[in-house]
Amino acid sequence: MTTKMQTVEVDDQDQVTLLWKEYKTTKSSDARDRLIVNYSPLVKYVAGRVASGLPGNIDPSDLVSYGIFGLIDAIDKFDPERAIKFETYAIARIKGAIIDELRAIDWVPRSVRAKARSVEKAIVKLEAKLLRSPSDEELAAELGITPKDLGDILTETRRLGIAALDEILASSERGDSGTLGDSIPDKATGPVLVFENEETKQLLAQAVNRLGDREKMVLALYYYESFTLAEIGQVLGVTESRVCQIHTKAVMQLRLRLNDFDSQN
Structure with missing residues (x-):
C-alpha cells in the first residue's frame, strides 16, 4: 500500500562511485551532468510531495525546475567520504530550493x-x-x-x-x-x-x-x-x-x- 520513494537505479553502482571520484577530483562538467541525470528521480519525488499540499495554480513542472537547482547544489557540496547516503543529503537540499523559490514569489x-x-x-x-x-x-x-x-x-x-x-x-x-x-x-x-x-x-x-x-x-x-x-x-x-x-x-x-x-x- 505504501508509496515509497523510488531509489536511483543504476546499471553498475561501481560506475557511480567512480563518477563521484571523477567529479570531486576534476570538477568535470560532464561528470556532474551525468550525476544530475542519475539522481534526477529524486527531484521528481520531492516535487511531488511538495505539490500535494499546494493549490492547483502551482505548476508541478515549475517545482521540478526549482528542485534541479537544489540537486546541483547537493552534488557540488556532497562529500562521498561521509557515512551518509547521497539521497538522504540531497532531499533536504532539493526541498529547500523549491521552498526558497515559492517564497520568492510570495504566493x-x-x-x-x-x-x-x-x-x-x-x-x-x-x-x-x-x-x-x-x-x-x-x-x-x-x-x-x-x-x-x-x-x-x-x-x-x-x-x-x-x-x-x-x-x-x-x-x-x-x-x-x-x-x-x-x-x-x-x-x-x-x-x-x-x-x-x-x-x-x-x-x-x-x-x-x-x-x-x-x-x-x-x-x-x-x-x-x-x-x-x-x-x-x-x-x-x-x-x-x-x-x-x-x-x-x-x-x-x-x-x-x-x-x-x-x-x-
Whole structure:
C-alpha cells in the first residue's frame, strides 16, 4: 500500500562511485551532468510531495525546475567520504530550493498568514495554561470558532508549512542531512548520523513526544515511512483532508516549541 520513494537505479553502482571520484577530483562538467541525470528521480519525488499540499495554480513542472537547482547544489557540496547516503543529503537540499523559490514569489495570501498567526498564538496560550498539547475542540474554543472552521484554517495554513519539519533541520549548514526520520530511532542508523546535529534532533524528538498519539503517528508515517496523506487516512480511518489538518497542527506546535527554545538561547 505504501508509496515509497523510488531509489536511483543504476546499471553498475561501481560506475557511480567512480563518477563521484571523477567529479570531486576534476570538477568535470560532464561528470556532474551525468550525476544530475542519475539522481534526477529524486527531484521528481520531492516535487511531488511538495505539490500535494499546494493549490492547483502551482505548476508541478515549475517545482521540478526549482528542485534541479537544489540537486546541483547537493552534488557540488556532497562529500562521498561521509557515512551518509547521497539521497538522504540531497532531499533536504532539493526541498529547500523549491521552498526558497515559492517564497520568492510570495504566493501565500496575507489572510492565510494572519490566520496562521492567530492559531499559533492560541496554541502557545493553551499549552502554557494546560501544560499539554491542546485538543482541536479546545483550540477552536480559544479562537471563538467551530472545530470545522478550525479545520478549514488548518487546511489553508498547510500552504505555509510546505517545507514542514525537514526544513527545521535543514535550514542551516549544520543541518544538511536532517530530516524527521533522523530523529526517530532506526536500527540501521550509523554512529555518524546518530551524533550529527544531535542537539537539534533531540529537541525535535522531545517535542514530538509531547504531541498526542494521533499526531505522532501521522508524522512518523509521513516522514519516516513515506506514506502519502491518503494512505495515512486509510490507516487512521479518516479522510485525507483530516490527515492534512492533523499534520499542519502538529507541525505548527513543533515549530513553536523549537522557536521558543532558540529564543531562550
